[in-house]
Amino acid sequence: MDVKKILLWGLDLLFPPHCVFCNRTVAPGTCICCSCAEELASQSSFSRIGVSRTGSDIYCLTLYWYRDQVRDSIIRYKFQGEKRNAAFYADVLARQIVHWFPWRPDFVTSVPLSAERLKERGYNQSELLAEPVADKLKIPYIQSLKKAGKNRVQHSLRRESRKKNVAGVYSLCGVKIAGKRILLIDDIVTTGSTLLECSNVLLNGGARDVICAAIARVPQGCPPSSA
Numbered sequence: 001m002d003v004k005k006i007l008l009w010g011l012d013l014l015f016p017p018h019c020v021f022c023n024r025t026v027a028p029g030t031c032i033c034c035s036c037a038e039e040l041a042s043q044s045s046f047s048r049i050g051v052s053r054t055g056s057d058i059y060c061l062t063l064y065w066y067r068d069q070v071r072d073s074i075i076r077y078k079f080q081g082e083k084r085n086a087a088f089y090a091d092v093l094a095r096q097i098v099h100w101f102p103w104r105p106d107f108v109t110s111v112p113l114s115a116e117r118l119k120e121r122g123y124n125q126s127e128l129l130a131e132p133v134a135d136k137l138k139i140p141y142i143q144s145l146k147k148a149g150k151n152r153v154q155h156s157l158r159r160e161s162r163k164k165n166v167a168g169v170y171s172l173c174g175v176k177i178a179g180k181r182i183l184l185i186d187d188i189v190t191t192g193s194t195l196l197e198c199s200n201v202l203l204n205g206g207a208r209d210v211i212c213a214a215i216a217r218v219p220q221g222c223p224p225s226s227a
């Protein structure tokens, strides 16, 4: 055990950590209680979210269903400044990416926020997740997309309106992506419209492949009320 791990373990003894999902106190050096670990163990899914305008199938890995304690945890992470949860989500994502993905990405990128939303929230929850995922996979994190303007919040819209709402909103930052295989990260997937639109921008810009990953997926017919 290295010095950093010993210090972190000591801090956990003084300030006991809490389960990322249900907030119960957990043992030093851990982030999830036994009951949540058991309940959420087999919710990972790797599925097709749509077809890009260049004709490629776009797949997305998600870890959990967006409901109950997962929903509460992501709301705390995304809206209430509980940023430390990113390390836990990123750790699980990186392990599942190695398990599911058919190829190794050249770099990781994330769904951007508009400048206005970023100023409001103070952080981009998807970027905060993507950076440690890149670190764990030992590949670079590159911010390759930007969001031009502030559109309506996706969760308030139906499927068709969501597609229209994100069309033309994202563009490239000017980094070289030609021929690259890219891992695109977001926090929650509802219909997949945002990830599909961002994938289209990357593929139209010359990327070879895009594959997506997110913490949770919303069960169909059950729109997230606060995400």
Ligand SMILES: [Zn+2]
Binding pocket: 019, 020, 021, 022, 023, 024, 032, 033, 034, 035, 036, 037
């Ligand atoms: Zn728990």
